[in-house]
Amino acid sequence: MRRVLLALLVLAVVGGAVFFFLTMPRTIPASALPAHDPDVKNGEYMFIAGGCAECHAVPRKKCSDSKTKDKTTLAGGRCLNTPFGVFNVPNISPDKETGIGNWSTLDFVNAMKQGIAPGGVHLYPAFPYTSYQRMTYEDLIDLKAYLDTLPAVKNEVPPHALSFPFNIRRGLGAWQFLYVDGKTFTPDPKQSTELNRGAYLVAGPGHCAECHSKRNLIGGIEQDKAFAGAKNPEGKGTIPNITPSDDGIGDWSEDDIAYLLETGNTPDFDVIGGNMAAVQENLAKLTPEDRKDIAAFLKSLPPRPNAVPKEKKASKEHDHDEEGDETGDEAAPDDGDEAAPDNADEAAPDSDAGDKKKPDEEEDY
Amino acid sequence: MKKLTMVLITLGGIAAFATIASSAEDLAAAVKERRDLMKKTVAPSAKLGGQMVKGTAPFDADKAAAAMTDISNVPDKYVTLFPKGTAHGEIEDSEAKADVWTDFDKFKQIAQKLKDASAKAAGAATQGKGSFTAAFNDMTKVCKECHETFREKID
Numbered sequence: 001m002r003r004v005l006l007a008l009l010v011l012a013v014v015g016g017a018v019f020f021f022l023t024m025p026r027t028i029p030a031s032a033l034p035a036h037d038p039d040v041k042n043g044e045y046m047f048i049a050g051g052c053a054e055c056h057a058v059p060r061k062k063c064s065d066s067k068t069k070d071k072t073t074l075a076g077g078r079c080l081n082t083p084f085g086v087f088n089v090p091n092i093s094p095d096k097e098t099g100i101g102n103w104s105t106l107d108f109v110n111a112m113k114q115g116i117a118p119g120g121v122h123l124y125p126a127f128p129y130t131s132y133q134r135m136t137y138e139d140l141i142d143l144k145a146y147l148d149t150l151p152a153v154k155n156e157v158p159p160h161a162l163s164f165p166f167n168i169r170r171g172l173g174a175w176q177f178l179y180v181d182g183k184t185f186t187p188d189p190k191q192s193t194e195l196n197r198g199a200y201l202v203a204g205p206g207h208c209a210e211c212h213s214k215r216n217l218i219g220g221i222e223q224d225k226a227f228a229g230a231k232n233p234e235g236k237g238t239i240p241n242i243t244p245s246d247d248g249i250g251d252w253s254e255d256d257i258a259y260l261l262e263t264g265n266t267p268d269f270d271v272i273g274g275n276m277a278a279v280q281e282n283l284a285k286l287t288p289e290d291r292k293d294i295a296a297f298l299k300s301l302p303p304r305p306n307a308v309p310k311e312k313k314a315s316k317e318h319d320h321d322e323e324g325d326e327t328g329d330e331a332a333p334d335d336g337d338e339a340a341p342d343n344a345d346e347a348a349p350d351s352d353a354g355d356k357k358k359p360d361e362e363e364d365y
Numbered sequence: 366m367k368k369l370t371m372v373l374i375t376l377g378g379i380a381a382f383a384t385i386a387s388s389a390e391d392l393a394a395a396v397k398e399r400r401d402l403m404k405k406t407v408a409p410s411a412k413l414g415g416q417m418v419k420g421t422a423p424f425d426a427d428k429a430a431a432a433m434t435d436i437s438n439v440p441d442k443y444v445t446l447f448p449k450g451t452a453h454g455e456i457e458d459s460e461a462k463a464d465v466w467t468d469f470d471k472f473k474q475i476a477q478k479l480k481d482a483s484a485k486a487a488g489a490a491t492q493g494k495g496s497f498t499a500a501f502n503d504m505t506k507v508c509k510e511c512h513e514t515f516r517e518k519i520d
Contacts, residue, residue, distance in 0.1 A: 264509050269411035271508050273518040
């Protein structure tokens with residue numbers, strides 16, 4: 001009996017030590033930062049390419065609104081409804097109390113490359129540091145310098161409302177152990193400068209893989225299915241496959257891709273929607289060369305079949321001929337598809353009820 | 366008398382049922398018609414114009430103008446195809462956000478913009494590729510504005 005107890009005790013201690021080690025915040029030392037004169041203009045460019053405002057700028061009306069009032073007011077407050085719970089996007093304006101005004105450049109780099117905030121606080125990967133970690137130190141230093149020029153706004157954002165066990169920040173350390181190494185993108189010497197630039201923009205600031213890739217059970221990207229489409233993390237439907245396969249964009253030319261990034265129009269002149277609309281508006285502000293490089297890089301990806309099946313709920317724009325897929329929708333017309341908590345934007349009356357869903361009051365026609 | 370009442374009730378019931386059934390059909394028909402206008406008229410015309418703009422199809426002023434005119438004929442009809450009960454989630458295949466009904470004035474306004482912008486693009490086509498490209502790009506901004514505001518894309 002005593003032996004059993006002892007064994008259990010040893011196990012507990014070892015387990016605790018492993019947990020402690022695995023979940024330890026890992027940071028970059030100051031000595032890793034290169035000497036670099038910040039280029040605020042490039043910082044602004046990275047800010048646009050990185051889509052920082054899309055999450056951190058104050059939402060226009062309600063917290064789930066993906067539209068923002070002003071892209072330089074980064075006081076946070078947007079809410080992301082995910083299967084893990086609700087993330088309330090923090091204030092990253094240079095306000096010293098409620099924003100990141102007290103962060104040093106090193107602090108900022110550690111958040112972007114290691115997912116660690118000052119004080120060893122693990123950050124949730126809803127903030128896509130899994131991609132930003134690939135950015136160069138120079139670009140990050142520039143970005144920090146640009147953020148410092150934006151208005152400081154006092155705004156206390158409520159903490160995330162996540163379900164157990166996701167609400168235990170420390171546990172993220174183990175996740176980061178698997179998915180975060182802080183390694184900057186290294187250009188492939190066998191490829192052209194252009195292709196490497198495209199690869200960098202996609203992998204680093206653009207963080208395209210975050211939405212366009214399927215994730216495993218613990219929310220890590222399945223690398224062998226990268227860019228082959230995914231479930232919409234923030235609601236209904238799927239995110240398209242952007243590899244050059246039949247399921248993806250195999251029949252698009254590089255010019256078609258660049259044109260979409262510039263204008264939002266697919267080759268068939270459908271208009272892209274959802275969260276990609278805002279992403280595209282940012283991409284439209286990049287140089288034509290960068291859009292071309294992104295397009296070239298996407299065309300160079302390994303062609304992959306769709307990682308998740310298209311939802312067979314209603315026929316898609318261009319394959320209206322798909323038959324036999326209208327099963328069982330009638331029973332639950334509103335959110336009969338998958339996980340109910342996913343689509344709080346549309347259906348859940350809780351968080352910001354009120355300003356939508358009043359279609360019956362007006363009779364306009 | 367009792368019999369008559371029974372008959373009347375029955376008839377009334379049938380009539381009511383028929384009304385419901387036919388109105389459900391009407392709603393579905395409205396959804397189909399408005400989507401067909403987009404998919405069979407607007408998108409192919411825009412695609413043709415877009416190919417000329419991108420340079421993947423030779424610029425042809427007459428064809429470009431005809432395509433843009435086809436688009437400009439859509440909006441007036443289009444806005445009449447949104448009976449209540451046809452929002453996304455209320456009926457199959459609908460991509461119309463509830464905002465169409467809560468902000469119908471704005472919806473109509475953007476439809477009018479599309480009408481004007483496509484008519485302008487039709488006119489611009491006769492002045493050469495440069496003018497057409499500019500007018501075409503302006504028009505596609507209207508597409509985007511409306512889709513972003515009022516469309517819930519089904520994929």
